[in-house]
Amino acid sequence: MHTTMKRVQKGALGYYICEKIPVRHAFTTKTGGVSAGACESLNLGFSRGDDPEAVRENYRILCDTLGLGLSRLTRTEQVHRDEVSVVTEELAGTGLTKPMVWESDAIVTNLPGTPIVGFYADCVVTLLFDPASRSIGVCHSGWRGTAAGILPKTVDVMAGRLGARRESLVAVMGPSIRQCCFETGADVPEAMESSLGAGVRPYIEPRGEKWFVDLQGINAMLLRQAGLAEGNIVDSGICTYCEHGEFWSHRYTHGVRGVHAGVICL
Ligand SMILES: [Zn+2]
Incomplete structure (x- = not known):
């Protein structure tokens, strides 16, 4: 685990924070919620076969514990592409108290009191904070989003639309599947190299007929x-597959699982 990461236990809720981000934020774990079965217990996804009332209760628990306003909590819609949306006043609450209006794997804002949330169960969720402009972002990138360059695009939108300064911007990649466990066929390295160039090669290790891909290394590059x-x-250095006791790994569970959230709020 990276030296700036810290595990926090507040009541039943266990989560991770990064000392580099001075505003409220969290990467959640499985624990602290009310869901049952494969989604036990802090599932934050409405499309996992879980009881929607249990999911809503999990959001309430998360917001109460972190001191966040539930009514303005705004969600990404994760479609593995590269759209980035700016959360403006009229869009606060999208995806929870208001209908989903975008297909954005990343959302950014400079509104205070507006928690923004992205989801993971192996994919990389990155929380972004810029102290100079007081702006924040959350970005979901699995291998498709990584190849599409959604994370640097999120930085571009924060800089272009919210005045974020690249030299002060902090980005924290949360718990996600790491190179130790992210075994792929040829499709993943081919997609990476064709869209991002030969610079990705140091982050892709061939082993026998398979490849092991360092998504965090590519996103950091x-x-x-x-x-x-x-x-x-x-x-963060935390592998969801290795740490499958604490986290849902999509790969480890063969897709029968809940989903965690990365959340940040000014
Ligand atoms: Zn691992």
Whole structure:
């Protein structure tokens, strides 16, 4: 685990934070909620076959524990593409108290009191915070989103629309499947190299007929290219597959699982 990461236990809720982010935020674990069965217990997804009332109760628990306003909590819609949306006043609450209106794997805002949330169960969720402009972002990137460059695109939208400064922007990649466990066929390395170029090669290790891909390493490379300082790029170092006791891993559970959230709020 990265030295700036810390596990917090508050009541029944266990979650991880990063010391580099001075505003309220969390990467959740399985624990602290009310869901049962494969989604036991803090499932934050409405499409996992879970009781929607249990999911809503889990959001209430999460917000109460972190001191966040539930009514303005705003969700990504995760479709493995590269759309980034800015959460404006009229869009606060999208995906929870208001209908989903975008297909955005990343959302950004400078509104205070507006928690923004992205989801993971192996994919990389990155929380972004810029102290200069007081703006935040959350970005979901699995291998498709990584190949599409959604994380540097999120940085571009924060810089272009919210005035974020690349030199002060902090990005923290949360618990996700790591190279130790992310075994793929040829499709993943081919997609990475065809869209991102030969620079991805050091992050892809062939082993027999398979490849092991370092998604966090590739995303960190993209963040450096986007102008972030090395010291402001944090890779949590937590592998959801290795740590399948604490986290749902999509691979480990063969897809029968709940989903965690990365949340951040000004
Ligand atoms: Zn692992």
